[in-house]
Amino acid sequence: MKMSFxxxxxxxxxxxxxxxxxxxxxxxxxxxxxxxxxxxxxMQTAIxxxxxxxxxxxxxxxxxxxxxxxxxxxxxxxxxxxQPTPEQMAELTKMDKEKNMEMQKVxxxxxxxKQLENEEKRRAQLRERMQRPRPQGAPxxxxxxxxxxxxxxx
Numbered sequence: 001m002k003m004s005f006x007x008x009x010x011x012x013x014x015x016x017x018x019x020x021x022x023x024x025x026x027x028x029x030x031x032x033x034x035x036x037x038x039x040x041x042x043m044q045t046a047i048x049x050x051x052x053x054x055x056x057x058x059x060x061x062x063x064x065x066x067x068x069x070x071x072x073x074x075x076x077x078x079x080x081x082x083q084p085t086p087e088q089m090a091e092l093t094k095m096d097k098e099k100n101m102e103m104q105k106v107x108x109x110x111x112x113x114k115q116l117e118n119e120e121k122r123r124a125q126l127r128e129r130m131q132r133p134r135p136q137g138a139p140x141x142x143x144x145x146x147x148x149x150x151x152x153x154x
Contacts, residue, residue, distance in 0.1 A: 037067075037070055037071065037074055038067070040070065041063060041066045041067045041070050042063070044066050044070075045059060045062055045063040045066050048062055048066075048115070049062075051114070051118055052107065052111045052114055052115060053111075054107075054111070058106055058107065058111075061106045062103065062106055062107075065099060065102045065103055065106070068099075068102075069095060069098075069099040072095055073092070073095065076088075076091070076092065076095070100116075103115065
């Protein structure tokens with residue numbers, strides 16, 4: 001049970017990462033918080049175009065697929081605030097599989113294989129980043145606890 005939960009969590013986190021922009025490949029670009037959905041999709045498509053050597057026709061189709069699923073993920077995230085339930089994670093996994101099936105129709109066998117390899121590399125990078133301790137005060141970390149009150153002077 002726990003292993004399948006971790007696998008699902010990895011897929012969900014990868015999906016979220018793909019749709020919010022890949023920080024590792026996009027260093028030096030605009031901060032992802034300031035990027036619109038369209039900007040993130042364009043950046044994701046540009047990364048794929050470069051790494052997979054997509055034709056202009058493939059790039060147009062892949063961008064449409066990326067936009068379709070980015071919008072679905074965005075709507076899903078807005079509707080499901082908080083920690084996703086296993087059912088919600090399964091829904092995200094289903095969306096990811098649907099997206100991959102659509103991409104497989106556009107990409108050559110070699111390109112699709114490389115895309116799957118690229119996704120696995122991003123998953124590994126994400127897992128590594130998640131396991132690293134964050135410095136205090138980093139985004140997403142809890143502030144340090146307040147100091148204890150001073151001892152009363154009697």
